[in-house]
Amino acid sequence: MGPLRGTKVVELASIGPGPFCAMLLADLGAEVLAVDRPAAEAPGWPPLFGRGRRRVAVDLKHPDGPGLVLDLVAGADALVEGFRPGVAERLGIGPEPCLARNPRLVYGRVTGWGQEGPLAGAAGHDIDYIALAGALHPIGPAGGPPVPPLNLLGDFGGGGMLLALGVVAALLETGRSGRGQVVDAAMVDGAALLTTQLHELLAAGLWSDRRQANLLDGAAPFYAVYETADGRHLAVGALEPRFWAELLERVGLAGGDLPAQLDRDGWPRLRERLAAAFRTRTRDEWCALLEGTDACVAPVLSLLEAPGHPHLKARGTFAEVGGALQPAPAPRFSRTPCTTPAPPPGSGGDPAATLAAWGLAPDRVAHLRAAGAITR
Numbered sequence: 001m002g003p004l005r006g007t008k009v010v011e012l013a014s015i016g017p018g019p020f021c022a023m024l025l026a027d028l029g030a031e032v033l034a035v036d037r038p039a040a041e042a043p044g045w046p047p048l049f050g051r052g053r054r055r056v057a058v059d060l061k062h063p064d065g066p067g068l069v070l071d072l073v074a075g076a077d078a079l080v081e082g083f084r085p086g087v088a089e090r091l092g093i094g095p096e097p098c099l100a101r102n103p104r105l106v107y108g109r110v111t112g113w114g115q116e117g118p119l120a121g122a123a124g125h126d127i128d129y130i131a132l133a134g135a136l137h138p139i140g141p142a143g144g145p146p147v148p149p150l151n152l153l154g155d156f157g158g159g160g161m162l163l164a165l166g167v168v169a170a171l172l173e174t175g176r177s178g179r180g181q182v183v184d185a186a187m188v189d190g191a192a193l194l195t196t197q198l199h200e201l202l203a204a205g206l207w208s209d210r211r212q213a214n215l216l217d218g219a220a221p222f223y224a225v226y227e228t229a230d231g232r233h234l235a236v237g238a239l240e241p242r243f244w245a246e247l248l249e250r251v252g253l254a255g256g257d258l259p260a261q262l263d264r265d266g267w268p269r270l271r272e273r274l275a276a277a278f279r280t281r282t283r284d285e286w287c288a289l290l291e292g293t294d295a296c297v298a299p300v301l302s303l304l305e306a307p308g309h310p311h312l313k314a315r316g317t318f319a320e321v322g323g324a325l326q327p328a329p330a331p332r333f334s335r336t337p338c339t340t341p342a343p344p345p346g347s348g349g350d351p352a353a354t355l356a357a358w359g360l361a362p363d364r365v366a367h368l369r370a371a372g373a374i375t376r
Contacts, residue, residue: 002030002336002339003336005030005336006029007029007077007171008033008075009032009167010035010069012035012093013034016160017110017159018110018160018163019050019082020159021167022080023053026052026053027051027329027341028338029338030078031053033056033358034054035055035057035060036058037059038375046322046324047344052341055354056351057374059375060091062373069098071359071364073102075102076105077105077106078107078108078171080108080109080163081110084121084123085116095107095182104174104178104180107182108163108167109182110159110160111184111186112125112159113186113187119132126155129186130149132188133158133188133195135154138211138214139211142213154188155187157191158189158191158193162185162187167183221271221274222236222261223239226275227278229280229281229285236274236295237297237298243294243296250290250295251278251290251295253277316328321342322342323343351365
């Protein structure tokens, strides 16, 4: 099931955005085969990014290793890799030999800095890419340094998800042209792309290039987080005037001597009044009053709390896969729905059966195993 059913993808296993992209493609129905490094050991926890696909460990430095990858590429629609620039080429499995073997192949690659440019060969991590892209600077309090938003913007939103979009778009184009191509997804590009609205507001003179000085960065009292009586928090997003009016009515501040919503000089006073009001009840007591209304208020749930929320339970936003609770595939499709993904396989799977399912002859597999090119 899923809209990518019938699509075959080779994943050259890496970390971060590469496996996240492969997970998304597998969630959408693609048949994904992950080519692991021989030294890769199964972690002592459920590797959720590995769900929905089979795996085989290949020594890419063995003389027969790259040839095996090219054999798999010959029957694939796409390949995804997350090596540093030049690594795949040095191994003999870069775009040129892969596209020579399969001219229809979509060769998807994700890096931090991109395949070219002054920093292309440098090491880095999510925090570096979003910093250079301008996506880190706006996040955090006015009186302190920027706060890293975990590794959501670079690795996953600006990296793995961008690569998945690029691979799917290229597959659509291949269906028209019959020709493959290379998709270069750089986390620095993706992080910059995610700031498009901020650049629009900057150009319109509606955004200050300072932290916590704008409508959406915590400066506005009607778009902020407040502590409740039990030390938990509520997220308030009452941007529009009618939503703001409903919020004031429901928390008991309507009709009082308050500054106007958009009076920036009055924002400190508004924040103080709202903060005092929210400290009078617990988070769940406020949710009973506000959640589901046009006051635009939601509880700030922890990772452990979120799966148990009634709305997310009703939608099936989280699912149990292989005994581990995790986010379910998204988005939803009316005619080709995604099924609950299969749990990540253990390290004891039979590579012969896996490779045979991809069209490799038994004697070829036996030779690779005897030679040590396949390690499990």
